[in-house]
Amino acid sequence: MEQITLEPIARVSGEVNVPGSKSLSNRALLLAALSEGTTTVTNLLDSDDIRYMLTALEELGVTYTLNEDKTVCEVQGLAGGFSKTGRLSLFLGNAGTAMRPLCAALAASDVQVELTGEPRMEERPIRDLVDSLRQAGANITYVKEEGYPPLSIEGKMLHGGTIDVDGSVSSQFLTALLMAAPLFGDATRIRIKGNLVSKPYIDITLDTMAKFGVMVENHDYAEFYISAGQRYRSPGHFMVEGDASSASYFLAAGAIKGGTVRVTGVGKDSVQGDIRFAEVLEKMGAKVTWHEEYIEVSGAHLKSVDMDMNHIPDAAMTIATTALFAEGTTCIRNIFNWRVKETDRLHAMATELKKVGAEVEEGDDYICITPPTSLNHAQIDTYNDHRIAMCFSLVALSDTPVTINDPGCTAKTFPDYFERFKRLYSDNN
Ligand SMILES: O=C(O)C1=C[C@@H](OP(=O)(O)O)[C@@H](O)[C@H](O)C1
Numbered sequence: 001m002e003q004i005t006l007e008p009i010a011r012v013s014g015e016v017n018v019p020g021s022k023s024l025s026n027r028a029l030l031l032a033a034l035s036e037g038t039t040t041v042t043n044l045l046d047s048d049d050i051r052y053m054l055t056a057l058e059e060l061g062v063t064y065t066l067n068e069d070k071t072v073c074e075v076q077g078l079a080g081g082f083s084k085t086g087r088l089s090l091f092l093g094n095a096g097t098a099m100r101p102l103c104a105a106l107a108a109s110d111v112q113v114e115l116t117g118e119p120r121m122e123e124r125p126i127r128d129l130v131d132s133l134r135q136a137g138a139n140i141t142y143v144k145e146e147g148y149p150p151l152s153i154e155g156k157m158l159h160g161g162t163i164d165v166d167g168s169v170s171s172q173f174l175t176a177l178l179m180a181a182p183l184f185g186d187a188t189r190i191r192i193k194g195n196l197v198s199k200p201y202i203d204i205t206l207d208t209m210a211k212f213g214v215m216v217e218n219h220d221y222a223e224f225y226i227s228a229g230q231r232y233r234s235p236g237h238f239m240v241e242g243d244a245s246s247a248s249y250f251l252a253a254g255a256i257k258g259g260t261v262r263v264t265g266v267g268k269d270s271v272q273g274d275i276r277f278a279e280v281l282e283k284m285g286a287k288v289t290w291h292e293e294y295i296e297v298s299g300a301h302l303k304s305v306d307m308d309m310n311h312i313p314d315a316a317m318t319i320a321t322t323a324l325f326a327e328g329t330t331c332i333r334n335i336f337n338w339r340v341k342e343t344d345r346l347h348a349m350a351t352e353l354k355k356v357g358a359e360v361e362e363g364d365d366y367i368c369i370t371p372p373t374s375l376n377h378a379q380i381d382t383y384n385d386h387r388i389a390m391c392f393s394l395v396a397l398s399d400t401p402v403t404i405n406d407p408g409c410t411a412k413t414f415p416d417y418f419e420r421f422k423r424l425y426s427d428n429n
């Protein structure tokens, strides 16, 4: 197994431009494919999750060209759903933003397809989405275990109407329904059951749909209405913002060992909820400058926080390792769905934080972290979870090295993370 050891880092400062947002890249590619007209997507993320979407679209008959560094993609829209004869099998790795939205769009298309993924994808729930699509008439069956991929889909015209969806496990189910709704035969009313999690991702969905010409009525995140007859139309050009979750590691580094770190590619008006990670750093005592073009963080004495972080589930993991540098006990609450992502993140984070010496309380839906007086040098297991690899790189901002097992797992969303992280301190140490 590959490993990387980061030696203690005395100081960080400088500017980092983060790669394109995973959430926006996969939404834009799918909607460009369903649109009338050609869309040029720029600042596209080049990572595993996006490659799975691109490969699936190609196999579904979508024509596109990619530039050399794969950050510009010109997509010829289909002006409606997918249509392909013969049975297809599409492998989607562990990309939730490909599996869930494609499931809905394909259920409403003229295709016969099996959706498969990595072993962990077969443990990630999808029942709430399948149940809601079945209300619209979808024909989807579970190939192995009930409620989980792989899925066999006999696509057909879905009727829309009133659909209930449980939003308490993943917002991606609602995102998938919303994006597919313009393919349905009728107007669609979506009613949310349970407490909708990760709400800001719905804002990303609605904003992207609006850029592709489809308007959704949002009744306080409890009910959504998509009127009949709306069709996706290419905006011509779609610029993907930098990834706000990827920004969190650099911003946290600035708060812990700045100097000042400026992250460009995302700014105060970003559509991504994860920019609110910087508000948590502010609460912990860091100085944050919010600009249209960048977010900048300077180091300070950090103190603990006790917060509901349901709105920033991905960036909240970065708070768990930032907590190692804060005075007092930090609690991250209302994060039950950490357990159904790339790994059981609640348990994995608790296990790895204990290895570096932290005192950790792992609750059903929360984690509390009390830092030790000095950190241990540990080998961090990453469970094929890119975010565990990235957030534990922050341990090197102490006076102890850190060894990260399988650092290549960052390829899911940030293939050259460790090179970019090193650039922040190689000029300063
Ligand atoms: O819609 C999206 O782009 C995402 C939604 C979130 O998932 P949940 O809604 O399952 O929390 C987030 O964790 C994931 O990385 C991306």
Ligand SMILES: C=C(OP(=O)(O)O)C(=O)O
Pocket (backbone or CB within 6 Å): 094, 095, 096, 097, 314, 341, 342, 387, 413
């Ligand atoms: C939860 C994540 O991914 P996915 O889009 O596969 O759900 C993530 O990137 O942290």
